[in-house]
Amino acid sequence: MNTEHYTKLHEEYVRWLDILGFSEASIRGFTMHIRDFFDYLEDRNILSIRELTQKRINAYFDYLQSRPNRKYSGTGLSNTYLNHNFDAIDKLCEFLHQMGMETAPSPPNVRLKIDKEARIRNIQPFTQDEIKELYECIDLPYNHLKYERREQHQQQMRLVFALFYGCGLRMSEGMKLTIDDIDFDKKMIFVHQGKNYKDRIVPMSEGVFKIVEDYVYNFRKMYKTDHNRLFINKKIFLRRGLQALQKVCNNPEIKEKRITLHILRHTIATHLLQNGVTLENIAKFLGHSSLESTQIYTHIINR
Numbered sequence: 001m002n003t004e005h006y007t008k009l010h011e012e013y014v015r016w017l018d019i020l021g022f023s024e025a026s027i028r029g030f031t032m033h034i035r036d037f038f039d040y041l042e043d044r045n046i047l048s049i050r051e052l053t054q055k056r057i058n059a060y061f062d063y064l065q066s067r068p069n070r071k072y073s074g075t076g077l078s079n080t081y082l083n084h085n086f087d088a089i090d091k092l093c094e095f096l097h098q099m100g101m102e103t104a105p106s107p108p109n110v111r112l113k114i115d116k117e118a119r120i121r122n123i124q125p126f127t128q129d130e131i132k133e134l135y136e137c138i139d140l141p142y143n144h145l146k147y148e149r150r151e152q153h154q155q156q157m158r159l160v161f162a163l164f165y166g167c168g169l170r171m172s173e174g175m176k177l178t179i180d181d182i183d184f185d186k187k188m189i190f191v192h193q194g195k196n197y198k199d200r201i202v203p204m205s206e207g208v209f210k211i212v213e214d215y216v217y218n219f220r221k222m223y224k225t226d227h228n229r230l231f232i233n234k235k236i237f238l239r240r241g242l243q244a245l246q247k248v249c250n251n252p253e254i255k256e257k258r259i260t261l262h263i264l265r266h267t268i269a270t271h272l273l274q275n276g277v278t279l280e281n282i283a284k285f286l287g288h289s290s291l292e293s294t295q296i297y298t299h300i301i302n303r
Contacts, residue, residue: 003047006038016095025172033088049096054105057089061110079112080119086110120299124257125267134245134254135161141244155219156231157241158211163189163230164264166208168286171261177230179216184209191287200287235261269297 001007013034017027040060046052064085069077089108096104126134138157142150163174173191181190187209189202204212215230225232242259249255257263265286272282283294 001035001038002042005048006042009049010035010038012099013092013095016098017091024176029084030088030091033085034092036085037089037092050101050103052096052105054108057093057105057108060089061086061108083111086112116296120296120303123263123266123296123300125263125270125300126254126257126259128271130251130254130257131161131165131267131271133249133251134259137245137249140248141241151219152223152232153241155215156233156238157245159215159230160238160242160261161264162204162208162211162215164261165268166205166211167202168265168268169202170265170287171235173287174261175229175231175235178228179220179230180228182212182216182230184213198287198289200284202285266297266300269294270300273297273301 001010010031014027014031017030022030037060040063041047041052041056046056061082064077064082067077086108091107093105093107135158138154142153145153160174163169163177164171167174167189169177169189169191176192177189181192182188183190187204187206189204189212191200191202220230220232223232231238238261242261246255246257246259269282269286272285273279277285279291279294279298282288282297283291286294288294
């Protein structure tokens, strides 16, 4: 954003969302989408929010649906991502009305249908042997680095497998965990404000507990940062670490699959179901509000 008008409006929008009690993750997503929207308006010489009309919002929606995906070349934006944009625009319209802008457009309430079958087809979890193989490769990509940097990579990648695979955490849940959220006596992790603003307690297996304990006491507490989160670095650092790990594995089937923090969560859910854990218990473990979300793993196994 180049204009002071949109910059101030953006700041007020963020404060308004915070007052309403939206989670940090929701605020971060909404503000990112609105920043993109304001950039779009500026590029078309629409320099005041009072020039915003329903027609211009519709034009923006058409633009988003035709825009290529900057992250994955050759594809468009997913319906889920587009719906997140539409959510943010709806909230912007509500915000403008509450700020006294009588000419502001009404929230469009446009939503695209999510193809659940396509979503399920796109989930390719790793097998238990593949997870073991990936974990055993953690030391390989970093041998060329100096000790401190090498240890930082290795320790955080072990924690990635402990939290996102071993505990099935969502990306946002794992990234905001602090040392204070770990109960070492009861071997539990307290997850604050997960999806739908729900708190939950996640048990740690003995193997996961040992990884977390070693990370905290033998590494994290020795490392000085300006925050107390478990992970020292941002999620992009961890994402690149997973990709580096995938490259050094000799297994071609591992190389063909997409590897992300969320794929690790899908993978543990699939393995639990394969090992006889009930859907109800998996839903509690993952923090799902309904069994419908958990049932996708039944379809994945049947596939």
